[in-house]
Amino acid sequence: MSDSIVSLHEPGRAVLPAYVRALEAGWSPNTMRDVAPEQLAAIAADPDAFLFGLNGRGGKIRLHDGSEVDRLPGIIRWIIAARGPESQFVGSINLRWQEDASGKPITELPPHVLGHVGYTILPDHAGRGYASAALAAVLGEARTIGLPFVRITCDADNAASRRIIEKNGGRFVESFVAPFYGPGERLMYRIDLQS
Template sequence: MQLVWPRAEHLPSYVAALEGGWSADNVRGAVAAQEELARIRQDANGFIAAQVDREARGGAVTLPDGSTVARIPGFRRWLWDDTGFCGVIGLRWQPGTEALPPHCLGHVGYAVVPGRRNRGYATQALAQTPPLARAEGLRWIELTTDEDNAASQRVIAANGGVLVERFAKPAAFGGHPGQRWRIVLT
């Protein structure tokens, strides 16, 4: 498995995953997948270009409760193996600080296509992220998980993550219990 920058030749495999019911958005799920498919149909090249948005020029971000917030800088890399698209990992940040706005629960988010899970792909993708985060000036990255997401917690722990706190997610995310993890970048 390798991380690739999204490109036109990768798009058919990405679209197939979306059409198959997968979404990188683990909260908005199918709604988010349909929104992405509509953006791809409208402007595939624009969609691909928007996967790297270091200046936060893209439109507002829709939260799970339907509210919208300003975008922060970030980019997505796609997980790719010899069979095609496997998932996504994203990095987001605020320039000059590790602090994130309250509506952004972590620096890193990832999702693996169901048929490619349990192969260590999320662990490998997260392991490749620290140099990318350091290049953006970050000294550490934070990730959040649901309290009951043991698989994601194992991925983070395998990459040196330390549980920082248990907290209630903001109301826009349903107020459910969550965990905040930190990986110090060396």
């Protein structure tokens, strides 16, 4: 799936060297905890197993407090900038959801998951429209999956993220504190996906 300034790619070998360079430079695809050291170790040990783990379903994930929970169904996409003479890795976006007993996507999320979508852009590429374009593209994937809407959150003081969400149709729902993630105020938005 692509947009005019980015394309979204399933994690794979072609982009893995650029992903490794970003991790080595201190970027983390997880905004709640720095996963760069453990991902670098996993890639060094077995890059194919690492990629399979990103693209696969099931298993466990470790939360920022060290606890482990079942991994939700979801997708991870690496964001590739399409501006300029060369394409380059600029970040990551993910979409997650739950499923009912028949395997149909549902919009409810467990308490440890703040929203359906999470994204992070490498600092050197922030402010260029990549996150907004990636969010627009992943919303198309959410429609295809069958979600009627997505919830997305950001820190209350993150004006850039608020603009990205609002540009993509986000309607403010509420401000809240998620004690599991700290005392900071967060904002909840809803983006309807029905045509």
